[in-house]
Amino acid sequence: MSSSAVVIVGAGHAGVQAAASLREEGFQKQIILVSDEKELPYQRPPLSKAFLKCEMGIHGLPLRAEAFFRDNAIDLKLGVRAERIERAARRLETNEGAIRYGHLILATGSRHRRLDVPGVGLPGVHTLRTIADAAAIRERLKPGLRLVVIGAGFIGLEIAATAKALGADVTVVEIARLMGRAVSPILSDFYLKAHSAEGIAFRLGVGVSAIKGAGKAEAVELTSGEVLPADLVVVGIGALAEDGLAREAGLECANGVVVDAFMRTSDPTISAIGDCADFPNAALGVRMRLESVQNAVDQGRCVAARLAGKPAPYDALAWFWSDQGDLKMQIAGLSHGVDQWIIRGDPAAGNFSAFGFREGKLAVVESVNRTGDHAAAKRIIGAAKPLTPADAANLAFDLRALAKR
Ligand code: FAD
Numbered sequence: 001m002s003s004s005a006v007v008i009v010g011a012g013h014a015g016v017q018a019a020a021s022l023r024e025e026g027f028q029k030q031i032i033l034v035s036d037e038k039e040l041p042y043q044r045p046p047l048s049k050a051f052l053k054c055e056m057g058i059h060g061l062p063l064r065a066e067a068f069f070r071d072n073a074i075d076l077k078l079g080v081r082a083e084r085i086e087r088a089a090r091r092l093e094t095n096e097g098a099i100r101y102g103h104l105i106l107a108t109g110s111r112h113r114r115l116d117v118p119g120v121g122l123p124g125v126h127t128l129r130t131i132a133d134a135a136a137i138r139e140r141l142k143p144g145l146r147l148v149v150i151g152a153g154f155i156g157l158e159i160a161a162t163a164k165a166l167g168a169d170v171t172v173v174e175i176a177r178l179m180g181r182a183v184s185p186i187l188s189d190f191y192l193k194a195h196s197a198e199g200i201a202f203r204l205g206v207g208v209s210a211i212k213g214a215g216k217a218e219a220v221e222l223t224s225g226e227v228l229p230a231d232l233v234v235v236g237i238g239a240l241a242e243d244g245l246a247r248e249a250g251l252e253c254a255n256g257v258v259v260d261a262f263m264r265t266s267d268p269t270i271s272a273i274g275d276c277a278d279f280p281n282a283a284l285g286v287r288m289r290l291e292s293v294q295n296a297v298d299q300g301r302c303v304a305a306r307l308a309g310k311p312a313p314y315d316a317l318a319w320f321w322s323d324q325g326d327l328k329m330q331i332a333g334l335s336h337g338v339d340q341w342i343i344r345g346d347p348a349a350g351n352f353s354a355f356g357f358r359e360g361k362l363a364v365v366e367s368v369n370r371t372g373d374h375a376a377a378k379r380i381i382g383a384a385k386p387l388t389p390a391d392a393a394n395l396a397f398d399l400r401a402l403a404k405r
Helices: 013-024 065-071 133-141 154-165 183-195 244-248 294-308 371-382 389-393 398-402
Strands: 006-009 031-035 074-078 082-086 090-092 097-099 103-106 109-114 145-151 170-175 199-203 208-212 221-222 227-229 230-237 240-241 256-258 271-272 277-281 287-290 319-324 329-334 340-346 351-358 361-368
Touching: 006 013, 013 031, 013 074, 013 294, 065 074, 082 244, 090 199, 097 294, 145 154, 145 227, 154 170, 154 183, 154 319, 183 199, 183 319, 183 351, 183 361, 221 371, 271 294, 329 371, 340 389, 351 389, 361 371, 371 398
Parallel strands: 006 031, 006 103, 031 074, 103 271, 145 170, 145 230, 170 199, 256 277
Antiparallel strands: 082 090, 090 097, 109 240, 208 221, 221 227, 277 287, 319 329, 329 361, 340 351, 351 361
């Protein structure tokens, strides 16, 4: 018997949004949301921020209250792992039996890039993706603890800043520059200085050759030969698309599950959204995969609109944030192909934005403690309003007025 149900694999930011938006769009048929995690679907960003600092408890994490799923007739199946897609039969095999689908949405997120060195499996070596990961790190963070963070990406630096504020002795190891895949060299340099001033030590331009210890992690050995003593090691060296289900089912995959501008995979009865999706950016003429809440939520909305009969290509403006100590970073837009950077504000005072222009057009704004610039930038870039580099640098120029115009 065929099914008209929409089945969503993964109840993270993308999967939950897709289910919610389907109902908002008036979708009447069955919705089944399958999650291999046991907790009510939750927000990930606080795990390396407020939750880690103990400013937020576990009760602040859920994306939606339990009643939301019940009231919206979203059949949330927790602790159920999707294991195989039988495309011809439109059937999803799970550890708890088969589920038939009319349309399948893959919202499986991403997984850690594994650090391939001896000792990485020792107790005391952590990664951060789930509530359990965050709780395990949080429990260990104490004054005097020697923490080595491997990888100076957003998550690694957020953990480092929190641990330092709690009195730990923190060293960050990074082979390239800080947050090098995501931000301009201006922000990399600024954050290096700011974190160093707080007492975080950095080892840049070196890799890790081993994690040493008898029965637990006790030191991190660098490719330079230096050995850093450690009570706790956190590895944050990036993520890969969780696209195993799609690959095994023969769907086209590259840097994640390949989708078109409508989030359709190479099988029209299957879509992919969020961290796991490799999608085309029409404006830039490139394919990309983004790991951000904005991207997950907006792609969830995009697929829901299409399934509800209102198809529109995905072209939402990318934006992102990271909280590191007292520094609030916000990014609007993407820095691909930027050929000119302009600074507005005062980096020395920890209050500035870097405006990136591509062929004279504003493409991205990276703000530090300047939420007004970020809000204006979203509107200016989103609506392609004209801004010259000279006006961007001029503090007397009213960005808000331009954004509203
Ligand atoms: P996820 O939220 O990862 O959800 C995917 C879900 O699918 C998971 O629950 C997974 O267990 C489940 N799943 C996978 N395979 C299966 C299967 N076979 N069967 C059943 N279930 C399955 N982004 C920002 O924009 N700002 C931030 O400040 C920020 N901070 C972050 C901090 C941390 C610690 C982390 C880990 C991420 C952060 N991100 C941040 C990134 C953001 O959380 C992700 O981009 C977002 O969660 C992606 O949503 P998603 O739904 O695609 O994937």
